[in-house]
Amino acid sequence: MTALSINLNKIALIRNSRDTEYPSVPLHAARCVAAGAHGITVHPRPDQRHIRADDCYELAAMLDVEFNIEGNPFAAPMKSDRPGVSDYPGFLNIIRKTRPAQCTLVPDTNSQLTSDHGFDLTRDGERLLPIIEELHELGVRVSLFMDPVEEQIRLAREIGADRIELYTGPYASAFGSNDQDQVLQTFIDASDVAAEIGLGLNAGHDLNLHNLMLFSSSVKDLLEVSIGHAFTVDAIEMGLEKAVKSYLACL
Template identity: 50%
Template sequence: MTVLSVNVNKAAVLRNSRGGRHPDPLALARIALAAGCHGITVHPRPDQRHIRLDDVLGLPAVSGDAEINIEGNPFAPAREGYPGMLELVRRVAPAQVTLVPDGDGQLTSDHGFDLNSDLSDLKRQVRAFKQFPLRLSIFVDAGSSGMSQLAEMGVDRIEIYTGPFADAFARGDYHRELGACRRTALEARDAGLGVNAGHDLSQDNLDCLLQELPFIDEVSIGHALFCEALLEGLDTTVKRYLRILDRQRSAQQTAASSR
């Protein structure tokens, strides 16, 4: 079963553009959870351009039994207003942490770890984060190989960067990028890793991805979901995503029963 984690960073971008407290990302997290989503994702950055320390620390009070997923660059040093990923994990105790190689100057995450050159540095980070009782995911590019090495390090899941697939889907020529997602997902599954996916997924392209990869464990969606919610309302938007996931689940159950 694929679950939906709603990334509320975009609400914080809107709040920070004006200052003050509104819209409150935690209030929107409550709405998304009440609508039925399965978890909340945040991606705090050292420059505090969107989600801030107080937002992250407030998440456990609103999440209830839903999972918290904290994304971020494990190599970014602590600074004023940002205590570093490890300290955030220590304070919040999220169910999942997703390590992402984004630099301070990046507008958004736009690539995964290079598993040829980053492995030795990642090993140290994996050991540090796995001292906590959490699920550890590594952000990787579609088409990446080397999943067995991640499994040997103690990683639990990968998250496939789906930005190129989403761009190709919008152009109407997505089969190559979808194939790259499939190759990496299958290699990860064969290595015993779970598979998440995220970045630029939307109501338009999510069905296509899940038809090809019905074993994806989790999709993390923020930017497109909040853009759609501006037009349709957050409650309606979350429920529409959940209907997509329900259709895939029903199709899998039907296929299993016909064997």
């Protein structure tokens, strides 16, 4: 069965809209795990607009399921402009302190609203190589956020990635349209390449209760999906426990 990792960024975003610790990120992580989620994902950005570095430390200390931290490996330390919020220490410093089971490296910039493309490894591969080596020395599994492009997927294996996470935004956009099958085929082809070269396969972005079942039943050897935005909306509508179980049913 494909593992379900719940992304808690939007829970943190709600909390950050007030000067409070409510809703509690660790409490929601525990509730997701109790409902059957296989893992927890967070994506601490330098502006700490949702998940903060301190959240990562708290979660690392309490979780007994897979912890996946996403982020730009080149993100440098940044001063906090919010009273009571610690400075952002730099992405790799968070990983060095927490040593999560998995680190998903993502090429997002500070100005991006959300992650919207994978790495271009013809440009960034050499810079990523020593980072991947360090993460392996820390005992952390490395996944690279990637588009479903064969050449790029093969480069991910060459520089030492353990897995890739396919950016599924294009699939979600095409779902239900005349382009659905054609776009889905690009992800099926990408999964075939990953299987051929021994690269583990994750997926995430804009997956939801409507489009997840088709994707997970079509894409070969899918190990894990991470879902946050749609999950949070569904949890508001149907309750957190039912939302987790509904996503598990799709897998």
